[in-house]
Amino acid sequence: MxxxxxxxxxxxxxxxxxxxxxxxxxxxxxxxxxxxxxxxxxxxxxxxxxxxxxxxxxxxxxxxxxxxxxxxxxxxxxxxxxxxxxxxxxxxxxxxxxxxxxxxxxxxxxxxxxxxxxxxxxxxxxxxxxEMQPTARLTGIPEVERISIFHALNSKAVSRKYAAQEGKHYEDLNLIVVHLGGGISVGAHRKGRVIDVNNALNGEGPFSPERAGTIPADQFAELCFSGKYNLKQVKKMLNGKGGLIAHLGTNDVVTIARKAEEGEEPYKGVLDAMLYTVAKQVGAMYVALRGKLDAIILTGGIAHSNYCVGVLREQIDYLAPIVLMPGEDExxxxxxxxxxxxxxxxxxxxxxxx
Missing domain, CATH: 3.30.420.40 (ATPase, nucleotide binding domain)
Incomplete structure (x- = not known):
């Protein structure tokens, strides 16, 4: 074909x-x-x-x-x-x-x-x-509903490939798929449907090389109305100029991970903090799946980093087997x-x- x-x-x-x-x-x-x-x-x-x-x-x-x-x-x-x-x-x-x-x-x-x-x-x-379940959509503000925007193509493709390797169907498995890239998405895949996932684009979940992730709402509201920033600048903080690039001035995870491995600050502290937010999001998706989990798949470009994978493993490997499928082959x-x-x-x- x-x-x-x-x-x-x-x-x-x-x-x-x-x-x-x-x-x-x-x-x-x-x-x-x-x-x-x-x-x-x-x-x-x-x-x-x-x-x-x-x-x-x-x-x-x-x-x-x-x-x-x-x-x-x-x-x-x-x-x-x-x-x-x-x-x-x-x-x-x-x-x-x-x-x-x-x-x-x-x-x-x-x-x-x-x-x-x-x-x-x-x-x-x-x-x-x-494919989010209804309970995953609501927030404490009726006008603000959670939105599903994530690395669907790669997340579903690696899930199907993993299932095939195991001699099973994607629709038979419960998986947490962690896509580690410029944006980071962590999704709960239950029997072929992503029932919960963070909005990996516009400010939710882990912070990432370029995105702010979830931030304290009251402090962010004060920042928005401080008079220092316009709407375009605020949105850029959430997507494009947030995360590692805001803290360290670079989104080059290869360089940051090398410095972190050598113990150099602030690189180690900031990168470890980002990976901690990823681990917490994995924990949230574990709850979404009620602990019924076949594997956790780590994918995306950052999954090539031995340092980042090692730090994540220490925090989540007791939940389920870790499967490494690095890169993003769109x-x-x-x-x-x-x-x-x-x-x-x-x-x-x-x-x-x-």
Missing amino acids: KIFVINPGSTSTKLALFEDEKPLWVAGAHHSSGELARYHHVNEQYEYRKDFILRLLAEAGIPLEFDAVIARGGLLKPTPGGVYAINELMKHDLLHARMEHACNLGALIADELAKECGCPAYIADPEVVD MGALAFNALGALKGELPLQVYQPE
């Missing part, structure tokens, strides 16, 4: 051609700020991104002859996880998405290319996957999902949000 994968990022477009789960060709590039500055809205980049993809395929001598095209999901309305055939409602919601990001173009381009070569077009496990995860759909091993979902 030949599967073409499209993954548009804010300043890049990544492409890959797989034969089943084996990558045959991987390509892509960063787009300069000068190139992108011509466009006032991400939707205006559609032709530019599509032409870029077609040009790279032509240069590599790859014809439009695929068994499936799959794209990164985009910022759709909340929807359960799974593989989705791209439909007209999905395309409408991506074109009119409340959150503007280049990933919203992936499904639009995938659908057009798939029509040209007469194959199905899919997305899988977008960032807005929402392209492989997308191909894995497309192949499962083509083989009938993964049911096709229909995008029809409430």
